[in-house]
Amino acid sequence: MRFSEKIGKTPFRVSMQIESIDEKLENRLWNTIQINFFDVIGVNFYHSVQKDSDIGYVFQAIWQEFFGNRADEIPKNQLRDISAQEFVEYIKDWFFKSHWFEKYDFLEFLSNIDLSYLEIGFIEHCNNSLKKEMSAYRIVDACIVQITSEEEIVEIEDALLNSSVWEPVNTHLKTAIEYFSNRENPDYRNSIKESISAVESFCKIIIGNDNATLAPALKIIEEKHKIHGALRSAFTALYGYTSGAGGIRHxxxxxxxxxxxxxxxxxxxxxxxxxxxxKVKIEK
Incomplete structure (x- = not known):
């Protein structure tokens, strides 16, 4: 908190930004895009960009796939190369006129490019900006997710990292995130199904039995790895909630x-x- 906020001369934000982006967050996000994306990949306003270069590939992906523009209308100079200055100015003009959710669409698109192609750490910088301005969203596995607690983000990211060597578990978790984070058509029912399926898959791997269901698997794990009985009962009940007559799986x-x-x-x-x-218990 700034000094002026402490003494009450300027207001400080007490709630998360959920269905909005204020000017400070908007400016910080644009700075992140400019500094931690365009600058990092080597965009120079005074140079042109060749289509078959790495930057050219990124520009064309943004122009055609995100904006849905015609390929032959991308800004060019007299040499028919892409004009970096005009291209970024086009994006900047759109960004500051766009709706709050469209800005997040763009961050998500750039995050996918970063994760699958560039690997420049753009997602981490975005999350730092979102955190500083109290956005209710973070980027997890290149998806914008509404989770208001930093501790919750850590748990999900750690689970994705911890399960990376177990494909079924990791796949269920990523699918749960995708269902949960779909802003146009979120599927909370199937997100829950995939979340509990991730736990079930992990328990099957731990006991070495692909045919087991969660309750008996947890019973074996309780006895072998000394997990608390109340914790086993709690997750067994959660599994029952997803599988009952009116449950998630029906x-x-x-x-x-x-x-x-x-x-x-x-x-x-x-x-x-x-x-x-x-994971911690079985490694002891």
């Missing part, structure tokens, strides 16, 4: 309770934390 019934963002968030964070916990 067709919707007229009297079913609607699955909310809060339900899916709780399951994603809880299952991630439990996977991290189990």
């Amino acid at each position: 067709s919707l019934l007229t009297n079913d309770i609607e699955v909310s963002l809060e339900d899916a968030k709780f399951m994603l964070v809880s299952c991630s934390a439990f996977i991290n916990y189990l």
Whole structure:
């Protein structure tokens, strides 16, 4: 908190930015895009960009895939190379006129380029900017996710890292994140299903039995690795919640309770934390 905020001369933000982006966050995000993306990959406003270069590939992906523009209309100079200055100015003009959710769309697109192609650490810088301005969103595995607690982000990221050597577990977790983070059509029901399936898959791997279900697998793990009985019972009950007559894994019934963002968030964070916990226990 700044000095002026402490003495009450200027207000300080007390709530997360959820369905909005204020001017400070908007400016910080643009600075992150400029400094930690364009500058890092070597964009020079005074130079042109050849189409078959690495920067040319990135520019064309942004122009055609994100904006959906015609390939022959990308800004060019007299030599028919891409004009870096005009290209970035086009993006900047769009960015400051776009809706808050469109800005996050763009961050997500650049994050996918970073994760799959560039590997320049752009996602980490974005998350730092989002954290500093109290955004309710973070980027996890190149997806924008609404999670308001930093501890929750850590649990999910650690679970993704810890499960990277176990493909089924990792796949279930990533799918849960994708369902949860889809802003146009979030699927909280299937996100919960994938979260608990990640735990079940990990338990199967621990006991070496692909045919086991969660409850008996947890019983074996409780006895072998000394996990608390109450914790085993809690996750067995959660599994029952997803598998019961009106549960997550069954067709919707007229009297079913609607699955909310809060339900899916709780399951994603809880299952991630439990996977991290189990990993520590079996390594002792």
